[in-house]
Amino acid sequence: MPVSLMPNTADILRLLPEIILTVMGTFLMVLDALLQRRNSKAFGNLSLLTLVAALAASVYAYTLAGPAFGGMLVVDGFATFFRVLVIITGILTVLPSYGFLARQNAETSEFHTLLLFSIAGQCLMVAANELIMVFIGLEISSIASYVLAGYLRDDKRANESSLKYFLLGSFATAFFLYGVALIYGSTGTISLTAIRGVLSGPSAPSPVFIGVAAALISVGLGFKVSAAPFQIWAPDVYQGAPSPVAAFLSAGPKAAAFAVFLRIFMTALGPVGGGWEPLVWMSAMASMVIGNFAALLQQNVKRMLAYSSIAHAGYVLVALTARSSIGTAAAMFYLAAYTFMNVGAFAVVSYLSGKGERYQNIEDFAGLGQKQPFTAAMLSIFLLSLIGVPLTGGFFGKFYIFKAALESHLVWLTVLGLLTTAAAAYYYLRLLVMMYMHEPGDAANYAEAPSLSMRFALVLPAIATLFLGIFPTWVLDFAGKSSTLLK
């Protein structure tokens, strides 16, 4: 049957979020050049508006759930879940960036353009149903992120961060591409569902090829999610990148990469699951141990959060190791909870760090509880959630992940993983101790009251964190429903 080259309307509507993001990103770039008098707030507002529109489009696209463009993309519950998640991450990045960019005298449209492009790439990644589309999405997202990391171009640390991220990131992407090539070579297809068919069929290729390909792909994706042993870049990049960008990097690309991880490993490589399980097991264990124990020693809050995000990647990998749809649902739920608490915590850092990001050390949070009780209370919610105290999303996510792991009889991984979370409590507590149990220092004394957008940037994730902890049913049900749709 001849294939019409013109995509039909439904296909275009399924791609609507990406279209909105790309068009508006380009428009913002042009607008900046055309405008005589810069109105800096306008870029932020437009960017917010775009993201809200893309959010609506993602939800709308879900009503037309199904494959698009001949099966290259698939809009299902899983894709929608992650699309919504990365777009919300974008919104929560733009909100604190108003004040941050103004403080650094860097209010241009590029920030927002790059952000929108990066999110468009991530939306594409999570909806991709074949390896080349995954790769294209990954590249769009990554290249925009590399530039974003070095957005403050006069800052030495930002340059270092950007360069490191770019060099290591391109290597990782190359590994990923190599894996894709091997899979294509041995199975003759790049469609995830077709690969699954070949691998579970009678003419399955040699497990050596598939094993090497899986290892190469997991190197590429392991880098993107900052899982050990590919985590080295994360602390340096997060520390050097502007705080809102670090917030974004720790959540958006990570969530999207995990979505791809889940889709490739659970769908395409599902039939050879026994083969890659030890690989992911070790990576999960190493991430939890390295992340949590290295974070204990950090003085810089951004570095500490970077190590903590490595540990959290480890928790999600535990869910992947479980190799069950409950595990997938647990990973989805956890990523949602993680996004809110982590982006929220970074938002406080970007609020407090001041001009030139002077205040980034743990001591700089001293006395925040007295000077800025609202901000401190919000940060406490995020930190308690990161520790995993009940009634927060972080706890329920962890609970659900380790429940899935135990169901798959991963007893040791569960016990050791949970024990590292107990150790992790220490470094989060250090921040709480600083905020509430020490006398205010410079940073707390000179911080101005949070602006309206900053308040939103703190309250929204805080509400979401508590909501996910107290009423997880709604998100859990959706995640549970979508996790089975994967195949």
Next chain:
Amino acid sequence: MNPLLLVLALPLAGFLIALLIPRSSPQGSRIWALVLSLATFVVSLALPVLFQRGIAGEQFLLDVPWIRSPEIRFHIAIDGLSLWLVVLSTFLTPLCVLISWRAVQNRAKEFYAFLLLLEFGLVGVFMAQDLFLFYVFWEVSLVPMYFLVGIWGHERRIYAAVKFFLYTMAGSVLMLTAIIYIYNRAGTFSYPELLDMLVGGKLMFSGKEQLLLFLAFFVAFAIKVPIFPLHTWLPDAHVEAPTAGSVMLASVMLKMGAYGILHFCLPLFPTASRACAPWIVTLAIIGIIYGALVAMVQPNMKKLVAYSSVSHLGFVVLGIFSFTQLGFDGAVYQMLNHGISTGALFVLVGILYERRHSLEIADYGGVATAAPWLSTAFLITTLASIGLPLLNNFVGEFLVLQGAALANYKWAIYAAIGVILSACYMLWLYQRVFFGEVTEEIRSHLPDLHPREWAVIVPLVVMMVWMGVYPQSFLPKVGQTTAHILEQTQVNVPFRVQVPSQVGQIQTPHAEAANAR
């Protein structure tokens, strides 16, 4: 409306409203916390009044779905064991508000908000009948206590608060693993349902499983109790905590551990509990004697009281693991007694501290001359604490010793040494602080009790006498539940375990003695 829900909801509502009170009016926060905690106490009094005798199981049941998948229910109820612990918590909270009235000036708003949140968590722990819910309350009670110690404590408060948090956290993640494991085996978090399944033989744990699960729960509880050698966080936390924090910590929080052992560990894992009993009893006896000996040499009053807690809680554990009715009753009664008398000791030490700003015993002497009423109250509390007949601790200690003697006579002998030692360190403390030459400093700085302090002390002293003279008001309700727990640990042992080979046979003399009764 279910009175239980009201007792739980009032502190939570109080906490949320307390957050809205402006910082500029600390007096408003104080009054609000007092009014609300008193109201909670009054409502909680309905519980013993409406409590039905003769029902061993749960009462005032409220069971509504909370999370659909995995099914977690908001399932609260109390039995004869948790009844008094709930009332103890609500009884002590208003006293804690009163005792902090003047002592806490800095950030009063947050202090009282956290105190109410703490009450919510503690009361919830004793009510939860769903394992997940239990864990939630268990952890929720941790956070406000962490802040109470860390913000309003003494010099080394931060060290103490973090140590307290990490110790508890390490134990509770093990418990969480066990809870999830049980859920994956049984498909439910509901505690009564789990027990039914165990009794009905629908759920069986192998000997090894039972032992590991038991240990996972037990370590979490043992840290809280605390059982030697896991007690090291306690002296730090107690010494550094503000008075109200010490009171809540000693009187209620430590009981969470003992309650957990009695309520969850024994009925869920009867064979493992019995198999481990000799070891645990050994640790308990070491705790009794070691705690007493260390208390004796403490130069710091609060540290002395803290180590005396280690010693007293050893009696509770001994009573539980004697597996006799008398031992159980004594253990529960001792939990309540310790709550009242050690709470009172911390209150009185706090009063001394407020006046003299020192916890060192050496800084005192001759206080009896300067403040005769304060000294009298302290004396009564001291006598209660060392187990003088007609005061509360005597009843509990007597029952525990009797229960222990029934199980193994030697245990009672060793434990009794602890009673003697407690008289030594408490009376010596009393002598050094209250007798002797009164210095000018003491005379001028130590006024006697004023009305607000009277209001705190009198209810505590009344309870000491009441519980000592007429335990009948309390014990029968406890007894019906403990009898039931004892039955659960005996009757079901044979057909609940698949591999009875070695594990089952280690129920040495104490089990037979219990059966003989």
